[in-house]
Amino acid sequence: MNTKPYLVPVVLCGGAGTRLWPLSRQAFPKQFAVEVERKSLLDLTLARINGLDGVASCLAVTGEDYRFMVAEALHNAGVPGSILLEPMARNTAPALCAAALQIAQTTPDAVMVILPSDHFVSDAGKFAAAISDAAKLAQEDWWVTLGIRPTKTSSAYGYIEPGPVIADHGSAARVSQFLEKPDVKKAEELIRAGCVWNAGIFVVKAGTAADLVAKHAPDIHDAVQQAVAGITVDNEFHRLQPEAFSSSPSISIDYAVLEKEPEVAVVPYDGDWSDLGSWDAVAGVHEADDDGNRSEGDAWFSSSQNCFVHSPGKLAVVLGLQDIVVVDTPDALLVTSREQVEQVKTVVDDLRTAERSELTDHRKVARPWGTFEGIDRGDRYQVKRITVKPGAQLSLQYHHHRAEHWIVVKGVAKVTRGDETFLLRENESTYIPLGAVHRLENPGKTTLELIEVQSGSYLGEDDIVRVEDVYGREAEPGSAKPASSAAKPQGKSKPAQTSAGKGGQK
Incomplete structure (x- = not known):
């Protein structure tokens, strides 16, 4: 087939990266937190997408709590596309099935380039060449995986045993078998036998992927098909129907499909690659x-x-x-x-068993409008540093248990407090009484910075009742806590029970 493939990168943006704690945390995992040359791993992944030939758009798959960080990264990288939101983590098979069905609705022959967002690849040229070779093979209805040529003996990765070379496709080969993570001695034997690392980077037509999931894992396909049919759209966010998606088994694409399918090929990649799965790898x-x-x-x-x-x-x-x-x-x-x-x-x-809050959030927390960072905290007060992006605004909200003082240190703030609206400039301040409906906006062209001093009987981030929000967020059930919660201890907070995590709601 000589036609140029139509590529749709599918970027997998979930996962917590627990081996890179304390930098990678549940609410801010390694694809956002770990940087190389001042760019996050997600930024570097999107830069590699810009280096591929034939890309028209991108589909990012992530959780609800990461959606704004992913949207901002796509915008900054200049990569057009949409964001598919999983209501809960279900491993890679349901996620990739959802992406395939979504893309196949309009372009079943589009070639998906499935990329984890937390890998580091230093040679973008070699990587693009390997993807190009894999895309040509995918046009012939193969499911193609990139095989990383080992640079050391490692028991940290699964291995792929290449079989016969596929005619007219260079060094591409049929996959003989997928092998579990071995011990060191076995890894040495596999490398001597010509096996390669399984990086979880796949290239396959959307229609082919959907058909193979239906063939080998019909329970996943049927559940995800219903979830895709029930998608709701909010700007670039496409939310899968929660009940249908939750009924899908949680399993990797390797176990669900690839180990059962004979038409799987491997294209070797011999450039530098790392999944940065440990601090030794980051070093x-x-x-x-x-x-x-x-x-x-x-x-x-x-x-x-x-x-x-x-x-x-x-x-x-x-x-x-x-x-x-x-x-x-x-x-x-x-x-x-x-x-x-x-x-x-x-x-x-x-730390999870001990319910330590350091497992979930950093002291500095990202929000769609900017960031807030805890500076000091006492029995009935806490101090935060808040930054608001140019043109951004916080939700119109009120609190049951705390009052707030705002002091502007840089930029101009537009403040709504009850029925009045006014501007605050550097070194000016205001007071937000308990129960007052209020909003903070940045009408300027530079970042707004201010210090917020909260005082009250309960200072948790879930004491927020939203009246209006430009980002479509809603206060969670029970966020307006009754007075009986005032004595709740502030030393610990339970980590969220989903892979995406939950942070403050401001």
């Missing part, structure tokens, strides 16, 4: 000094070897140590040996 993308030390931020190494430091906020001095990892954030510090770095996930499980 590897930074340049080492003469002693093997690497850093991100402000680090000073003395008589130390083979260490990694992430400390963007303050000077970190490492003296007389070897093979350690230090990750500093405003509210949590991780120190571990490189030998134990893979055990961070176990620590995260322990």
